[in-house]
Amino acid sequence: MKLLLQNAHIEGIRFYDAYRKNGGYQSVEKAFKMSTDAIVEEVKKSGLRGRGGAGFPTGMKWSFLAKPEGVPRHLVCNADESEPGTFKDRYLMEFLPHLLIEGLIVSSYALGSNATYIYIRGEYAWITDILEQAIAEAKQNGWLGKNILGSGFDCEIYVHRGAGAYICGEETALIESLEGKRGNPRLKPPFPAIQGVWMRPTVVNNVETLAAIVPIINMGGEEYAKIGVGRSTGTKLLSVCGNVNKPGVYEIDMTISVEEFIYSDKYCGGIPNGKRLKACIPGGSSVPIVPANLLFKTAKGETRMMNYESLSDGGFATGTMMGSGGFIVLDEDQCVVRHTMTLARFYNHESCGQCSPCREGTGWMYKILKNIENGQGKLSDIDLLWDIQRRIEGNTICPLGDAAAWPVAAAIRHFRDEFEWHVLNPEESQRRNYGIAHYADPLPMVGAV
Amino acid sequence: MSIKFSQEQLNKVQEVIARYPEGKQKSALIPLLHMAQDTFGGWLDAPVMDYVAELLHILPIEVYEVATFYSMFNTKPVGKHLLEVCRTGPCMLNGSDEIIDYIKSKLGINEGETTPDGLFTLKPVECLGACGYAPMMQLGKNFREHLTKEKVDALISELTAKAGN
Amino acid sequence: MSEVQNFKVTIDNITVEVAPGTTILNAARAIGGEVAPPAMCYYSKLKDSGGKCRTCLVEVSKGSEKDPRPMPKLVASCRTTVMDGMEVKNITSEKVLDARKGIVEMLLINHPLDCPVCDQAGECDLQNLSYEHGSEKTRYEFKRRTFEKEDIGPYIQLHMTRCIMCFRCVYTADQLTDKREHGILDRGDHAQISTLLGKSLDHDFIGNVIDVCPVGALTDKTFRFKNRVWFAKPVDAHRDCPTCKGKVRLWMRGEEVFRVTARKDEWGEVEDFICNDCRFHKKETKDWVIEGPSVVDRRSVIAQGHYQGKVGMVKEQPRLIDQVIGKAPKLLMDIHSISDVNRPDVDLSQIEGPAHSDDFE
Numbered sequence: 025m026k027l028l029l030q031n032a033h034i035e036g037i038r039f040y041d042a043y044r045k046n047g048g049y050q051s052v053e054k055a056f057k058m059s060t061d062a063i064v065e066e067v068k069k070s071g072l073r074g075r076g077g078a079g080f081p082t083g084m085k086w087s088f089l090a091k092p093e094g095v096p097r098h099l100v101c102n103a104d105e106s107e108p109g110t111f112k113d114r115y116l117m118e119f120l121p122h123l124l125i126e127g128l129i130v131s132s133y134a135l136g137s138n139a140t141y142i143y144i145r146g147e148y149a150w151i152t153d154i155l156e157q158a159i160a161e162a163k164q165n166g167w168l169g170k171n172i173l174g175s176g177f178d179c180e181i182y183v184h185r186g187a188g189a190y191i192c193g194e195e196t197a198l199i200e201s202l203e204g205k206r207g208n209p210r211l212k213p214p215f216p217a218i219q220g221v222w223m224r225p226t227v228v229n230n231v232e233t234l235a236a237i238v239p240i241i242n243m244g245g246e247e248y249a250k251i252g253v254g255r256s257t258g259t260k261l262l263s264v265c266g267n268v269n270k271p272g273v274y275e276i277d278m279t280i281s282v283e284e285f286i287y288s289d290k291y292c293g294g295i296p297n298g299k300r301l302k303a304c305i306p307g308g309s310s311v312p313i314v315p316a317n318l319l320f321k322t323a324k325g326e327t328r329m330m331n332y333e334s335l336s337d338g339g340f341a342t343g344t345m346m347g348s349g350g351f352i353v354l355d356e357d358q359c360v361v362r363h364t365m366t367l368a369r370f371y372n373h374e375s376c377g378q379c380s381p382c383r384e385g386t387g388w389m390y391k392i393l394k395n396i397e398n399g400q401g402k403l404s405d406i407d408l409l410w411d412i413q414r415r416i417e418g419n420t421i422c423p424l425g426d427a428a429a430w431p432v433a434a435a436i437r438h439f440r441d442e443f444e445w446h447v448l449n450p451e452e453s454q455r456r457n458y459g460i461a462h463y464a465d466p467l468p469m470v471g472a473v
Numbered sequence: 474m475s476i477k478f479s480q481e482q483l484n485k486v487q488e489v490i491a492r493y494p495e496g497k498q499k500s501a502l503i504p505l506l507h508m509a510q511d512t513f514g515g516w517l518d519a520p521v522m523d524y525v526a527e528l529l530h531i532l533p534i535e536v537y538e539v540a541t542f543y544s545m546f547n548t549k550p551v552g553k554h555l556l557e558v559c560r561t562g563p564c565m566l567n568g569s570d571e572i573i574d575y576i577k578s579k580l581g582i583n584e585g586e587t588t589p590d591g592l593f594t595l596k597p598v599e600c601l602g603a604c605g606y607a608p609m610m611q612l613g614k615n616f617r618e619h620l621t622k623e624k625v626d627a628l629i630s631e632l633t634a635k636a637g638n
Numbered sequence: 639m640s641e642v643q644n645f646k647v648t649i650d651n652i653t654v655e656v657a658p659g660t661t662i663l664n665a666a667r668a669i670g671g672e673v674a675p676p677a678m679c680y681y682s683k684l685k686d687s688g689g690k691c692r693t694c695l696v697e698v699s700k701g702s703e704k705d706p707r708p709m710p711k712l713v714a715s716c717r718t719t720v721m722d723g724m725e726v727k728n729i730t731s732e733k734v735l736d737a738r739k740g741i742v743e744m745l746l747i748n749h750p751l752d753c754p755v756c757d758q759a760g761e762c763d764l765q766n767l768s769y770e771h772g773s774e775k776t777r778y779e780f781k782r783r784t785f786e787k788e789d790i791g792p793y794i795q796l797h798m799t800r801c802i803m804c805f806r807c808v809y810t811a812d813q814l815t816d817k818r819e820h821g822i823l824d825r826g827d828h829a830q831i832s833t834l835l836g837k838s839l840d841h842d843f844i845g846n847v848i849d850v851c852p853v854g855a856l857t858d859k860t861f862r863f864k865n866r867v868w869f870a871k872p873v874d875a876h877r878d879c880p881t882c883k884g885k886v887r888l889w890m891r892g893e894e895v896f897r898v899t900a901r902k903d904e905w906g907e908v909e910d911f912i913c914n915d916c917r918f919h920k921k922e923t924k925d926w927v928i929e930g931p932s933v934v935d936r937r938s939v940i941a942q943g944h945y946q947g948k949v950g951m952v953k954e955q956p957r958l959i960d961q962v963i964g965k966a967p968k969l970l971m972d973i974h975s976i977s978d979v980n981r982p983d984v985d986l987s988q989i990e991g992p993a994h995s996d997d998f999e
Contacts, residue, residue: 096494108561108600139494146507146545147601149614182492187503187543189825190599204502204529206542206822211689211717222497265563265604272605309562309600350604352563366562370599376542377803377822377829379690384744387827391780408777415740418711419692519835534821537834541823 025251025277027239027259028232032119038154040161043122049167051241055130056175063134067237069245071257076102076193076230077308077348078423079332088217089135090225097225099137101128101234102198103144106190108309108370109350112261113231115273117144117151120235121158125181127234129167130241132179135227139180143198146187155183190374194422195228197376208378209422232261252278256331260349267355269293278331282306283320285330286353299355302460303438306335307347309367310427312434313360314344340434356460360442364435365393371428382425385416389432396443399450406443410436476513476524486528498529502539505529506546515555516547544598552587552594554632557611558620560597563604572608572620573597579629592636593629645722649673649696650730662715662726663694667905674905675728676738676767678745678852679804680716681907687809688716691802692741693767697734700725712737738771747778748827749853750799758854760867760939763906764802785830790820791838793859793918794848798830801855807831807847814911815841831855842881845917849900849908860918861897865889868939870896875926881913887932888923895921904935 036042043049055063068083089097101124105113117124124142132140144152159181162168170178184202186192192201196210199221220226236258240248249257256278265271268286270293276285285291286301295301301316320328323342328334332346354363372386389412395401413429420426436443442458478486486505493500505525506517513521522536529536540546547555556576560569573584576595580588587594603609606618617628644655649666650673656665664682666674675696680688688694694716698709703723712734715726728734746768753759785798803822808831811818820833833839839847848856870889877884889897898917900908920926934940 105602106600109563109604111602111604111606114602139492145602146503146543147611147616180492184492184500185504185507187507188545189543201503202500203497204499204531204539205535206538206825211714222494263605265607266566271607305562352566352604354566358566363562363565366560366565370561372826373544373599375826377824377826378805379692380741380744380802381692383803383827383829384747388744388747388778388780411740415737415744419695419737419741421689421692421714532818534818534833537823538821541834542825 025259026275027248027251028116028123028235028261029120029273029275038119038121038158040122040158040165043120044165047242048122049126049162051126051238052129052133052167053173055133055241056173056177060134060136063130063241066240066245067134070236070240070248071245071255072233072236072240072248073255073257073332074230075232075236075260075349077107077310079346082229082233085217085229086135086227088215089227090218091136092225095224096138097136098221098227099128099132099135099140100198100202100221100226100228101140101142101231102193102195102228103142103148103231104186104190104193104198105148105231105348106145106193106374107348107350108367109265109305109352110263110308110348111265112263112273112349114148114151115263116231116235116261117148117155121151121154122162123235123238124155124231125158125162125167127237128181129162129172129179130237131227131229131234132181133172133175133177137227138178139182141202141221142181142183143192143202144183144185145192146185149185152183152185159183189376190370191376191422191424194424197422198228199226206376208376209424211421253329253331254333256333256346260330260346262330262349262351264292264351264353266351266353267295267299267358268353269296276330278329280330281320282328282330282335285351292351292353295353295355299357300460301353302356302358303354303360305344305350305352305354305431306330307345308350309352309370310430311345311347312340312343312430313354313364313438314342314434315438318342318438340430341437344434357457359397359457360435360439361393361397361446361458364431365390365397367431368393368428371424375424375428379421379425381416382420382428385412385425386428388412389428393432396446399446399454401443401447401450403444403447405447406436406440476520478508478512478528482508482512490529499531499535502529502531502536503543506536506540510546514550515553516550550587551596553592553636554612555594555596557596557598557601559599559601559603559607559609559611561600564600564607564609567607569608569620572610572622572625575622575625579625590636592633643722645720645724647720647722647724647726649726650728656720658719658722660720662696662698662713662718662720662724663688665720666696666715666726666728672729675715676763676771677716677905678763678767678802679806681806681809681850682905683907683911684806684809684813684850687804687806689714691745691804693738693745693771695734695737695741697727697731698724699727699731735771739773742768742772743776743778745802746772746776748783748799749802750782750784752800756800756854757857757862757867758800758851762854763852783827788832788836789838789859790833790836791840791844793845793914794839795857795859795862796820796831797855797857798832799855800853801831802853803829803831804852806850806852807856810847810850811839811841811844814843814846817841842913842915843911845914846900846908846911848917849902849911852906858897858899858917860921861889865891865896872932872934872940874901874929874932876929877916877920877926879913879916881915883910884912884916885910886912886916886926888926888928890923893923895923895926897921901932 031046064086072082073079189207191197192207194209197207201207216226259275259277263273274291287294303313303315304319305313322328322337335346337343368390372390375382375386377383392405413432416425417429445458446453489504490498490501509521517540523533526533526536558573584597603616608620609618647665652669654669675694677694678691695712696715700706702721788796790796819837823832848858873888875888886898887901888895900912
């Protein structure tokens with residue numbers, strides 16, 4: 025089932041004419057006949073959860089927005105997609121820019137934002153151009169500007185390009201950056217819904233979340249909620265990378281199993297070269313890595329499905345998280361230690377340096393992992409790593425500390441033998457990888473010759 | 474080189490500042506630094522940052538703080554072509570380490586160094602959001618994806634030839 | 639007229655009433671003693687300071703009377719306001735002590751530990767913090783991050799290697815001067831305090847960055863290597879200053895004024911910011927009206943060697959540990975039960991010359 029990408033293949037859909045011809049901007053027409061409260065109500069009914077990673081209910085977030093008299097409010101679209109493994113928003117903006125603009129207009133109307141900003145990561149320079157062109161087209165056709173559709177509502181959308189900082193995906197850091205400052209996260213409270221950008225009430229939503237507003241308005245919140253399962257309603261974009269036959273962006277309705285997602289030709293198409301699956305990080309680099317033997321079945325023995333609840337079943341002991349939908353697959357020849365080291369290096373590089381546990385701890389973890397990877401580690405280093413991550417987690421200003429701690433914790437939790445092997449076999453570990461060991465793919469090798 | 478935007482650019486500056494509420498012109502800092510870096514030699518020298526501070530009526534230190542925070546702003550000179558090769562997890566799984574090593578040996582430079590002719594700078598970077606198209610690098614405004622040694626060869630000859638003309 | 643209802647908050651089993659809007663840290667300071675969490679970055683006189691160092695983390699075991707749920711994570715007490723009926727655990731929480739130990743370790747991994755040659759030694763917040771909450775050895779085995787020493791102006795030296803990134807000096811320059819010249823450059827573990835261009839900091843009040851610095855990263859060049867703070871005698875003095883209130887603390891040895899600082903309260907915060915003129919140029923006793931010896935915390939190293947028999951000048955700290963834990967400290971070992979030489983009936987001071995085992999027979 026596709027709600028966002030169903031038209032992605034249509035020629036010229038990037039441009040206004042083709043987009044409009046295929047039903048584009050209908051949700052704006054519909055929404056402007058509704059009251060703003062009714063729109064928020066539809067979003068609440070839809071059960072839509074933030075698609076940026078945290079999965080917080082969008083309707084609830086919107087209803088928290090303070091509305092003091094005479095103070096402007098702002099909607100900010102978080103397009104600072106930087107979580108390793110995640111590139112779904114890029115796909116959406118690159119190929120369906122008008123879908124995002126449409127969602128932004130409806131959301132701006134619902135929240136009363138007359139100036140809405142898209143904060144896009146600096147490296148997506150060419151997408152900035154695509155979005156600016158789409159905004160210009162929308163404006164030419166009367167969907168933006170003054171008194172849109174005679175409703176009396178004015179709205180402008182501006183693209184604000186960042187300059188390379190993962191931390192700006194955190195909403196308060198994003199707000200700081202939008203104000204022209206360093207991307208240092210703010211202490212909460214106050215929450216952005218009360219004091220956000222320029223101390224005004226602000227809602228920050230992910231690209232995919234805002235695009236999903238379009239089908240929600242078109243079909244109604246209740247219909248949208250019927251798609252999916254339980255509290256995982258609607259569809260979710262997943263960006264697949266690593267060792268799969270068909271990396272790319274897929275839209276799923278959260279009712280398929282993880283196994284089907286990896287091995288079906290409709291999606292990832294299995295692992296290349298007939299190799300076996302070793303591990304998977306299903307929600308972007310900060311969520312826990314899970315070995316193959318815990319990936320397809322939950323600890324209770326149930327089939328693990330591609331949705332928020334099922335992926336997190338078993339907590340961090342045996343489960344993981346849906347996260348941002350950056351689906352990273354590791355085949356049997358990959359080294360978990362090296363992979364974890366690159367992630368630790370990433371978080372060390374991206375730490376803003378504001379609070380002590382993250383500033384000092386991320387670099388420390390990276391250095392230890394580098395030693396282990398290079399055959400210079402000690403067995404006590406593994407316990408030390410565990411202790412450092414434990415003392416970073418939960419003790420930092422923003423979630424980057426947790427994001428840096430979890431991958432290290434999960435790698436040690438599930439692949440401790442591989443770390444030990446690296447330490448005990450320093451020379452051999454430089455020549456070959458550990459392999460697959462006991463966390464072997466429990467399934468027959470689908471698609472293998 | 475005199476540090477001053479053209480009239481056309483100055484109009485653009487005003488347009489960018491107008492995107493933000495009155496008195497919040499500091500918000501235009503990052504967009505202006507991008508413009509300045511593109512205009513004044515691919516990096517931000519102190520006088521360039523002072524000029525931007527002047528345009529926005531903010532203190533120079535406020536500009537320095539921001540320019541040194543974001544990884545896309547170069548506060549030291551770089552080669553004409555900045556080869557920014559991603560090496561984070563998903564790219565590593567697909568062989569980015571080999572690509573980086575190959576570029577190093579081909580150009581005879583180390584990470585962060587510039588070739589003697591000033592043409593190329595190699596800068597390994599962290600995730601650029603192209604994980605499904607790994608390995609990849611950023612070159613100017615665009616991404617070069619699904620890199621192979623052959624593609625690197627072709628790219629370097631193309632850019633070298635362009636510089637020769 | 640109805641008065642604003644105070645909030646009742648219980649910290650480490652001691653209840654105190656504070657005005658709404660008070661932070662947990664300030665409520666704990668109102669109780670005083672060991673109940674007050676350590677603060678390396680928070681500074682009550684600097685707006686927006688705090689929240690960064692994470693040493694003041696506490697456990698909120700009960701959110702409020704209305705919503706008694708505990709807070710899921712430890713919170714920065716310096717930036718979290720109290721609610722009515724809130725219950726907080728500081729030194730009574732294992733979780734807090736463990737986290738704090740971790741944070742002290744992180745703060746120290748890149749700190750040079752050059753206390754023997756550091757002017758701040760003896761009045762260093764990081765030293766005190768490590769003494770109370772740290773481990774005696776580090777598990778960090780890598781090269782420490784270092785920076786070159788930098789003179790930022792004629793009076794102030796920046797020793798960035800010692801910095802713990804509390805941001806206090808940046809807020810000071812922002813809030814006391816009209817043109818900030820230094821700031822935080824770079825990010826993550828490379829972040830540093832700098833002017834970028836080696837500029838000199840000159841503003842009438844910029845010297846206060848030395849006083850707010852919790853470590854020896856910003857030191858007074860006019861005092862550099864001149865003396866140890868515990869050898870100098872702090873004396874409160876004032877003068878008629880056209881720029882500031884002129885209420886200072888002189889650090890003297892004999893008749894000589896070694897340095898001038900602002901007066902600090904029991905939490906190590908300056909009472910009134912002073913101007914550069916008072917700080918750097920008034921180094922003669924004749925410049926000042928001496929008020930008398932400063933009140934010094936008895937536990938401080940500064941108190942050592944001074945004021946014997948004049949305890950009145952040294953502030954007694956109430957012993958709260960009994961109240962908090964609910965029992966007296968345990969006597970681990972009675973020396974007399976294992977030692978032959980320490981007999982209570984023999985007065986060592988009555989023995990002439992070194993004591994000998996024969997003396998105790």
